[in-house]
Amino acid sequence: MDRIRLGLVLHPTRDVSPVVDTIAAWATHHEAVLAVRAEDRHRVPEPVRAMPEEDLVARSDVLVSIGGDGTMLGALRLAVHDPTPVLGVHLGRVGFLVEVEPPELSTALDRLLAGDFTIEAHSCLACDVCGDDVVAFNDIALVRQPGQGFVTATLAVDGQRYGYYRCDALVVSTPTGSTAYSYAAGGPLVSPATQAVVVTPSAPMAGITRAVVLSPTEVVHLELRPGSGPVAVEVDGVVIRGGSTEGAVHIRYRPDAGQVVRLDPGRYQERSQLKLSLLDLPLLPEQLRELLPADLRRRLDLRDLPPPR
Known part of the structure; x- marks a missing residue:
């Protein structure tokens, strides 16, 4: 690419300045154009351009998400009407979507400039x-408000009613989600290579109690029943609607709605499998450290020491 244009999407609260400084130094050396949303102007150095978010997508060759999975999902939603490749830089905790660690960033940007990457499509x-x-790239959830009853909703697929739920939450997810x-609600793990919609009740008390896996062509319709407690609606973990006791959600699967930059798909898959397996271990992080070989623990301890002054 000639004079690559990078749009920065920042974690809303974490200090991203070390990563932004690395990108800015790389951009200066390679004459790249950097931009950020206008509301984040105060968080980036002067050479970075500020613009409305709709222009950020239209004027960027690649969006660089700096944060965790939530930031990455926000970048994908930002570009859903004009799918733009998103490169994820990891500043989160688990991070199933993001691939690049901060020490790898300069090399990753070099590969981006050289076109040495693949695109992973996301529904x-x-x-x-x-x-x-x-739009939701992970999931949309109907969630009860504590102490105010339960989510009580009917399920219809392609206009055919199938039953009802009475539960703490009702989660509809993509394979990635x-x-x-x-998953936390007890739903199945679905390969990201599969096209499907998963409907999972959390802590079901009556009605449908198991997860349902539907084809990508089937349309899901959830409608609150009379007597349902107040229900909040979350999209990719973000509350978009407060407590409601009536209303409906109509859900369609849309393939190829987002593009994620992958530099090493095999290595990324291995990392994700390891992270997922660790979620099932009933251990604290410090307990997991004790399971490591002694020499590796010492290296980690040295890495975590504060830098000399």
Whole structure:
């Protein structure tokens, strides 16, 4: 690419300045153009351009997400109407979507400039929430408000009613999102290479109690029943609607709605499998450290020491 244009999408609260400084130094050396959303102007150095978020997508060759999976999902949603490749830089805790660690960033940008990468397509759920159009790359969830009853909703697929749920939460996920809220609720792990929609009740008390896996062509319709407690709607973990006791959510699967930059798909897959396996271990991080060989523990201890002054 000639004079690559990078749009920066920043974690909303974490200090991203070391990563931004690395990108800015690389951009200066390679005459790349850097931009950020206007509301994040105060968080980046002067050479970075500020613009409205709709222009950020239109004027960027690649979006660079700096944060965790939540930031990455936000970048994908930002570009859903004009799918733009997203490179994820990891500043989170687990990070199933992001691939690049900060020490690897300069090399990753070099490969980006050389076109030495692949694109991983991601599906989303196009949702009509009581008349409002939203998209979810991981999941959309109907969640009860503590102490105010339960989520009570009917399920219809392609217009055919199948039953009802009475539960703490009702999660509809993509295959990628099957490792998130749906997994925590007891839903199945679905290969990201599969096209499917998963509907999973969390702590079901009556009605449908198992996860349902549907084809990508089937349309899901969830409608709150009379007597349902107040229900909040979350999209990729972000609350978009407060407690409602009536209304409906209409959900369609949309393939190829997002593009994720992959530099080493095999290595990324191995990392993700390891992270997923660790979620099932009932151990604290310091307990996991004790399972490591002594020499590796010493190296980790040295790495965690504060730098000399």
